[in-house]
Amino acid sequence: MQKLKAANLYRSELIPISGKLVERYNQCLTKLGFTPTKLTNFSIDGIGWSPEIAEEKKEVYYLNNGDANPHGIIISPLQKGKPVYNPFHTFDRDMMQHVFRTHGDKINDITRDCAICIDFDQHIDAFYEPLDVLKYNDVVIRFHLINDLDKIQKQQLQLVEKFKVEHNFIDEDLHEQLLASAKAHGDLRNRDLNLHELHFTTDSFYTKAFNGVYVLRDFITPIVVFEDEKWYKEAIKDTIHEVIIFHMSQPELMEKLRDHVIIEYDLEEVVKTKLYERIKKFMLSQCLKDTQHPIKDILNDNVLFKSYLNKLDIDTRKKVMSVELYLEKLEVSNQYKIADIVDVKLFNALHEPHSSLDAKHQDLIWKLLVNISPMDVLFLYWYDKEQFYVTYNTWDESLKDWVIEVISNNI
Template sequence: MQKLIEANLYRSDLIPINGKLVERYNKCLKTLGFKQTKLTKFNIDGIGWSPEIAEERKDDHYLNHGDANPHGIIITPLQKNKPIYLPYHSFDRELMKQVFFTYENEIKDITRDSAICLDFDQKIDVFYNPLDILKYNKVIVSFRLIEDLDKIQEQQYQLIEEFNRNYNFIEEDIQKKLLQSAKRYGDLRNRTLKLKDLEFETNSFYTRSFKGVYLLRDFIKPILIFEDIDTYKEAIKDTEYDVLIYHVAQPELMEKLRDYIIIQCDLEAIVNTPKYKRIKKFELAQSLETPDHPIKEILTNTSLFKSYLNKLDMEVRIRVMSVELYLEKLERSNVYKLEDIVDQSLYFALHKPHSSLSAQNHDLVNKLLINIAPKDVLFLYWYDKEAFYRAYDSWDESLREWVIDIIRNNI
């Protein structure tokens, strides 16, 4: 990962937490019902998740009480617009944008000497079966301050009211209580410490619940797409809901997505795009066993690329070039069938979200497509960083260099 780190492509926008902020973070963990960290310094992202604490706990989702109860922590206003590196839902970034848009000034004020615990409540205490995902309609974001600072504020108001009543201002006991509260918490009278719940509407989304599920809800009929085969097998037993259910590896899924005008693929158009060139080069790189040249050099030098392409076994060569072979044959006759010539996974990788989709659904479908056919290294980095990092570990060092150049040239 060192080269990714040096290229600022590996969790490069985290916020360092140390000193007093560690103490506040631990108070948030305790408030939310989690074990406190023993680390004295760590980093957090936009939702308060820390890779170091996740490593300490051996649990990437240490801010969750089960699949149905995720949480967040705001400890500094610097979290505004920061990336969320391991979102539990595809809408987490938009949700946090709404939180900061609504309460930016209050967050700046509160985090001067406190921190905010976030509860994301979809009115489901626990999931019992995979189709419970369909109940996800909205998320209520509620806010809790560490040490109940908002309640301390109410106590100060009550003390002041009591102090001003009749001749109570001469009562030493009331004076003492006021002074003690002011010394410990400061004067809280003019601060906004009560944050009303926010309601966030959900539509189509991805969730890590049940080992990964896509819910496409904005189309002819709801579609549930499962990443885990066992969860999929359990889901198809449920006949209560009128919903289409697929496993992510089913070829029929792509056909249904095209029928529902969710995805599209124009081979004649895409063959001239950078996306196609990236995918073809990556496909060649994956097919090379013991090249005499560095892979980066092979992929960036046209002569070397052609040379190694011609050295491949005929079957592999046809697979790598199957799209162009199909288009060439199509110019001569329309009797040729795409499925007989074009490699299926390559064809799937060349699809894109339909132009009619909203921006939010566009990103979601791109994530789904890269999950189905992870052949575009740039889109894999953009839409599924964890999968990208896992794949990166398995690549040749020279291939890694080529991939880093591809990403840096497209930022």
């Protein structure tokens, strides 16, 4: 990952945490029912998730009490606008933006000497069946301060009011209580520590529950797509919910997405795009073995690209160039079918969200498409960074250099 880090492409916006903030973070973990970290230095993202703590605990989603009960931690106003690097749901960052948009000023004040635990209450105690993900609807976002600072403020205000009554201003015991509270927690009289609960309504989304599920419910008919075959087989036993269920690998999925006006393709137009060039080059790179030139040079140099393309066996060459071969044949006769000529994975990779979708839905569908056919390295990085990082580690060093160059040139 060093090359990615050097190019600022690997979790470059994490916030470093040390000193007093570590203590507050641990208080949050304890309050949420988790064990504290033993680390003295770590970093966090916008929702308070730390890759170092995840590694320490050997649990990526260590801020979850089961799949149905995710949490967040705010210990710094610097978390505002920061990425959520390993979201459990695609709407996690939207929820954090909602939090800071509504309570930003209060968060700035509170995190001077306190920290905030966030409970994302989906009104689901636990998941029991895979289609329980359909219960996602209204998420109530609740806030809890460590050390119950808001409750201590109420106690302090009660002492102040008591001080004002009759001759209580000469009560030495009351003086001591006020001074003790002020020394321990500061003067809380004029601070606004009330973070009222927020509501966030979900629509279509992706969740890591049940090893990955897409819920598309803003279209003609609700569609649920499972990444895990085990949970897909369990879900299709359901006879209650009126939804269409697919596994990610089913060919019928792409057809259904086209029929429901969720995705579209235009091969004649897409071959003119940089997206197609990236996919074609990546596809060639996966076919090359024992090259005399670095992969990066082969993909960037048109002469070398053609040279190595022609070194491939005829079937592999046809596979890489299948779209262009199809379009050439189509000019002669319309009897040819895409399925007979174009490689399936390549064809799937050349789809895009339907132009009628709004931006939020387009992002979700792009994520689905790059998961179905992860052949565009740029979009894989944009829409599924965690999968990108996993795949990146399997690539040739020179291919990594090309990928980093591609991404860096498009940021």
